[in-house]
Amino acid sequence: MIRIAIDAMGGDYAPKEQIAGALLALEKISDIELTLYGNENEIRSLLKGENDRIKIVNAEYVIGMGEKNPIKAIKEHPESSMASALASLRKDENDAVVSSGATQALIAGAHILVRRMQGFKRTAIAPVMPSVSGKPTILLDAGANLEIKPEHMLQQAYFAYVYAKEVLEIPKPVVGLINIGTEEGKGREFDKEVFELFKNTDLFDFYGNVEPKSVLDPPCDILISDGFTANIVMKTMEGTAKGMGTMLKQKLTSSFLGKIGALLARKNLKEFKHAMSPEEIGGALIYGLYRPVIKAQGASKAYGFYNAIRQAATIVRNEVFPKVERYLQESRKDENDEQETA
Amino acid sequence: MIRIAIDAMGGDYAPKEQIAGALLALEKISDIELTLYGNENEIRSLLKGENDRIKIVNAEYVIGMGEKNPIKAIKEHPESSMASALASLRKDENDAVVSSGATQALIAGAHILVRRMQGFKRTAIAPVMPSVSGKPTILLDAGANLEIKPEHMLQQAYFAYVYAKEVLEIPKPVVGLINIGTEEGKGREFDKEVFELFKNTDLFDFYGNVEPKSVLDPPCDILISDGFTANIVMKTMEGTAKGMGTMLKQKLTSSFLGKIGALLARKNLKEFKHAMSPEEIGGALIYGLYRPVIKAQGASKAYGFYNAIRQAATIVRNEVFPKVERYLQESRKDENDEQETA
Numbered sequence: 001m002i003r004i005a006i007d008a009m010g011g012d013y014a015p016k017e018q019i020a021g022a023l024l025a026l027e028k029i030s031d032i033e034l035t036l037y038g039n040e041n042e043i044r045s046l047l048k049g050e051n052d053r054i055k056i057v058n059a060e061y062v063i064g065m066g067e068k069n070p071i072k073a074i075k076e077h078p079e080s081s082m083a084s085a086l087a088s089l090r091k092d093e094n095d096a097v098v099s100s101g102a103t104q105a106l107i108a109g110a111h112i113l114v115r116r117m118q119g120f121k122r123t124a125i126a127p128v129m130p131s132v133s134g135k136p137t138i139l140l141d142a143g144a145n146l147e148i149k150p151e152h153m154l155q156q157a158y159f160a161y162v163y164a165k166e167v168l169e170i171p172k173p174v175v176g177l178i179n180i181g182t183e184e185g186k187g188r189e190f191d192k193e194v195f196e197l198f199k200n201t202d203l204f205d206f207y208g209n210v211e212p213k214s215v216l217d218p219p220c221d222i223l224i225s226d227g228f229t230a231n232i233v234m235k236t237m238e239g240t241a242k243g244m245g246t247m248l249k250q251k252l253t254s255s256f257l258g259k260i261g262a263l264l265a266r267k268n269l270k271e272f273k274h275a276m277s278p279e280e281i282g283g284a285l286i287y288g289l290y291r292p293v294i295k296a297q298g299a300s301k302a303y304g305f306y307n308a309i310r311q312a313a314t315i316v317r318n319e320v321f322p323k324v325e326r327y328l329q330e331s332r333k334d335e336n337d338e339q340e341t342a
Numbered sequence: 343m344i345r346i347a348i349d350a351m352g353g354d355y356a357p358k359e360q361i362a363g364a365l366l367a368l369e370k371i372s373d374i375e376l377t378l379y380g381n382e383n384e385i386r387s388l389l390k391g392e393n394d395r396i397k398i399v400n401a402e403y404v405i406g407m408g409e410k411n412p413i414k415a416i417k418e419h420p421e422s423s424m425a426s427a428l429a430s431l432r433k434d435e436n437d438a439v440v441s442s443g444a445t446q447a448l449i450a451g452a453h454i455l456v457r458r459m460q461g462f463k464r465t466a467i468a469p470v471m472p473s474v475s476g477k478p479t480i481l482l483d484a485g486a487n488l489e490i491k492p493e494h495m496l497q498q499a500y501f502a503y504v505y506a507k508e509v510l511e512i513p514k515p516v517v518g519l520i521n522i523g524t525e526e527g528k529g530r531e532f533d534k535e536v537f538e539l540f541k542n543t544d545l546f547d548f549y550g551n552v553e554p555k556s557v558l559d560p561p562c563d564i565l566i567s568d569g570f571t572a573n574i575v576m577k578t579m580e581g582t583a584k585g586m587g588t589m590l591k592q593k594l595t596s597s598f599l600g601k602i603g604a605l606l607a608r609k610n611l612k613e614f615k616h617a618m619s620p621e622e623i624g625g626a627l628i629y630g631l632y633r634p635v636i637k638a639q640g641a642s643k644a645y646g647f648y649n650a651i652r653q654a655a656t657i658v659r660n661e662v663f664p665k666v667e668r669y670l671q672e673s674r675k676d677e678n679d680e681q682e683t684a
Contacts, residue, residue, distance in 0.1 A: 029641060130671060132588045146530050147639055180485060180573045186571050188488050212578035216585020228530055231522045236554035236578035243558020246474045 001033045001053075002316045004309060008038035009062040009081035010101020012299045013316040015039070018100065019046040020223050021305025025313075026053050028306070032313050035094060037081040038062075061083045063105045065298055070105035074112055080206035086113040089291040090312055096312040100296035100305060107144075110293045117321065119328035120288035124227070126160055127234070127284045128168070132145040132217040136168055140287065141222050150194045151257060153224060154201060159287045159324050161204040161224045166318035168221075168310065176210035176220035184208065190226070203327070212236075283308045291321060343395075344658045345377045346651060351404040351423035352443020354641045357381070359418075360442065361388040363647030367655075368395050370648070374655050376437060379423040379549035391570035400523060402427045405447045407640055412447035416454055424448060428455040431633040438654040442638040449486075452628055452635045459663065461670035462630035462645035464494040464600040466569070468502055469576065469626050470510070478510055481565050482629070485675040492536045495566060496543060501629045501666050502564045503546040508660035509653065510563075518552035518573060526550065532568070545669070554578075624651045633663060 006022055008015040015038055026055055036043050040058040047054065082101045086109045088094045097114075099106050107125070116123060126140035134310040138160045138264045147153070150325055157175045162175035177194055179187045181330045184195060198206040207220040212233050215223070224230070241305040278314050292315045296308035315321070348364055350357040357380055364376050375395040378385050382400040388394065403422040409415045416425055424443045428451045430436045439456075441448050449467070458465060468482035480502045487494070499517050506515035519536055521529045526537060528551055540548040549562040554575050557565070566572070626637045634657045638650035657663070 044371050100600040130589075132585050132592075146522070162503075178574070179572060180488070180577065207465060211581075212574055213581040213584070215578055215581040217588070228522060229574055232520070232554055232574055233578045235522065236557055236575045237582045239557040239559075240555075240579045240582040241586060242372065242555070246559070247472075252476075 002031055002096070002313050003094045004032055004034050004312050004316075005026055005085040005088045005189065006034050006036045006095045006309070007035040007082045007085045007097065007099035007101050008043055009059070010065075010099045012065060012100075012295070012306075014062075014100065015042055015302060016046060017301045018305050019043060020302035021300070021309065022054070023047070023051075024302055025308040025309040026051060028311060029313050031317065032309070034259055034309075035085075035088070037085040037088075039081075057084060057088075063101055065102050067102045067105050070102060070108045071112070073105055074109040082109055083113060086110060089114050089293075091315060094291075095316045096292040098294045098305070098308045098312050100297055100300040100308070101299055102298070105267075106293065106295050107286065110289055114291060114293060117288050117325060117328065119291055119332055120155055120159075120324070122148055122284055123288040124156045124157065124159070125284060126156075126163070126287055129237075130216070135170070135221070136252055137218055137221060137223055138168075139230055139234060141224070141227040141230050142284075143227045144286075145227040148226050148229070150190070150197045153226070154197055154203070155328070156287055157198065157222060157224050158203045158327060160224070162320050162323050163285065163315075164221050166320050166323070167233045167314050168256075169220050172205060173222055174205045174207045174220040175222045175224060176207040176218060178211035178223055178225035178233060179213060180211065182209050182211055211214075221266065283311045285311070285315065288324075292316065344373055344429060344438070345436045346374055346376050346654050346658075347427040347430050347439045348376050348378045348651070349427045349439065349441035349443050351401070352376040352407075352441045352448075353638070353647075354407060354442075355403075355643060356442065357384055358388060359642060359644045360647050361385060362399055362644035363642070363651065364396070365389070365393075366644055366648040367651040368393060371652060371655055372526070373659065374651070376651075377427075377430070379427040379430075388646055392605050399426060399430075405443055407444050409444045409447050412444060412450045413454070416451040416676075417449055424451055425455060429636065431456050431635075436633075437658045438634040438636065440636045440638055440647070440650045440654050442650070443644040444640070445637055447482045448630065448635065448637055452631055455631060456631045456635060459630050459667060459670065462501075462535035462666070462676055464490055465497065465628055465630040466498045466501070467542065467626060468498075468505070468629055471579075472558070477512070478496055479560055479563060479565055480506060480508055480510075481572055481576060482571050483566070483569040484576055484626075485569045487569040489570070489611045490568050491672060492532070492539045495536055495568070496539055497670070498629060499540065500545045500564050500669060501568070504662050504665050505627065505657075506563050508662050508665070509656050512563050515564055516547045516549045516562040517564045517566060518549040518560060519552035520554060520565055520575060524551050524553055551590065569640075611646070622648070627657065630666075634658065 007017045035055045037057050037059045040056050043056050059081040061077045063073050063080050063082050082099055085097045109144045120144045124141035125144050126138050129139050131137050161173050164170045166292055179191050266317055286293050294308050294312045295306050351362045377397045379399050379401045382398050385398050386469045401423040403419045405415050405422050405424050424441055427439045432618035467486050468480050469484050470478045471481050473479050503515050506512045521533050552560055567636050628635050636654045638647050
């Protein structure tokens with residue numbers, strides 16, 4: 001059985017929607033068992049009965065959604081639902097954590113209580129974006145590593161490749177480097193080094209440089225850059241969607257047909273803006289931790305939370321983490337061999 | 343009189359629309375005289391009569407809009423309309439150049455034939471973007487300097503400040519630094535250094551960090567970053583606008599009202615996408631040259647080309663370049679004083 005820890009108390013509509021999502025997950029996914037971390041009385045009253053695939057671990061404190069000092073909150077409240085769920089991974093009590101609690105607290109908590117996978121140098125945040133064609137695109141790193149070495153990006157790209165293959169079910173995921181031009185040799189010195197490294201790797205197919213002009217219709221499945229650049233891309237998408245929504249409203253509300261158009265367009269723009277917002281990205285996985293931690297949307301309702309649980313189960317079932325670990329072990333072995341030969 | 347050199351042959355609709363735009367400019371702006379560079383016979387047939395504020399300089403070659411090797415084209419064709427117009431600035435025959443010819447050729451030609459203003463370290467490209475509030479925003483650097491020192495960015499920001507004040511008529515232009523977070527201390531080491539430098543300058547008001555979430559509704563008049571980042575912002579805006587247009591179309595065309603909405607929205611999205619496209623930005627000024635070179639849209643019609651001429655005249659009339667030069671002279675003087683004192 002896949003053992004998933006649920007932070008039952010984190011999220012705008014917790015614990016109600018989290019519990020409903022957990023029950024839905026148990027109904028739909030047969031190979032999981034869940035441990036709910038949170039206020040036992042509240043949880044019991046929402047569960048309405050026993051289920052032999054649910055355990056409850058009482059956790060008295062809840063880290064607020066607007067927590068200003070996430071590191072302090074996590075450190076000072078090991079008894080919180082989030083911290084106790086995270087801590088269960090290193091104790092081998094669970095295989096993954098799902099939380100819709102405060103993003104920064106979850107990231108800080110994951111680094112403190114779950115820590116990195118052995119040999120993985122820089123964890124990354126990798127939202128999955130919508131695209132024109134309907135196929136998902138992984139964007140990384142969305143802000144964890146502002147300054148990073150090319151070889152660390154190779155690890156991250158490989159993680160994304162395994163994730164895209166095993167979880168997004170893309171048979172042959174292709175990686176593209178975000179850059180200001182498509183030709184080889186474009187960009188900063190850093191980008192040229194990354195290009196060279198990716199061009200010569202056997203780990204995945206490298207498309208080459210991709211301009212953000214095609215960010216919503218990219219010729220690849222994974223878009224990668226340093227955490228500063230990819231975060232700028234994500235926030236520019238959000239800002240453009242937001243600004244365009246307002247501009248369209250201004251322009252369109254001057255005539256009757258325009259008003260209809262505005263209403264119709266605005267609904268879609270709102271959905272789009274929502275999808276682009278880094279705070280609202282559902283089911284974002286932190287790459288390179290010891291075990292999977294999934295950040296579900298803060299505003300998750302039951303179905304969204306169920307989806308995050310399903311994602312966690314798929315990651316564990318399809319051995320995303322062990323596959324990356326094997327690669328890391330082999331590359332360490334290669335390095336050692338080289339050192340011995342040298 | 344302000345003397346403006348017109349590349350009459352560059353542009354998708356040259357020389358017809360360029361000549362019409364020039365005639366409109368002469369009619370509307372009383373303190374300019376124009377020198378048209380291009381095929382004399384063609385120009386004469388379009389002018390239909392004499393005008394004592396127009397001169398023609400015959401230039402036999404036209405650099406194509408799709409020129410693959412712009413530097414080579416400029417060097418090998420000093421007799422081209424573009425190169426002869428540019429070369430007239432250093433000979434003090436003109437005060438500014440307006441061209442709707444190929445962008446890369448114009449930039450290369452400007453660097454070779456006009457060269458930098460004394461003391462200005464890194465030229466920059468600075469498109470003026472639309473915004474939700476209707477007030478224009480200067481975005482720089484749009485791709486000229488991928489890697490740059492903070493002190494060079496200070497020069498560029500000051501140039502943008504003078505331009506915003508004298509040409510865009512913003513009484514007290516405010517500068518914002520593009521960054522991944524709004525608080526001081528956010529970003530790469532580079533961004534922190536720029537922040538520190540800008541915070542302590544008396545040259546302009548510094549707003550602080552601005553996230554690209556508010557790129558279309560910024561709390562400042564000038565958005566600055568290194569050429570790599572600002573180019574990524576510009577291209578992401580273009581890509582998001584383009585992708586959203588396609589997605590809206592897909593979503594909306596499923597119902598009758600949706601079709602109306604889609605049509606209405608698409609027209610505006612198209613305009614917006616057009617405004618965002620770096621190839622299509624009208625009247626982009628190259629910062630830091632010896633004298634002003636204005637890139638008008640390749641697809642300029644008469645009115646658009648007239649606007650670029652008007653912009654050139656305003657830049658000269660309001661002494662944008664001499665004002666920046668005075669600052670550069672003073673800062674060189676300060677440096678020398680410091681060296682003498684030391």
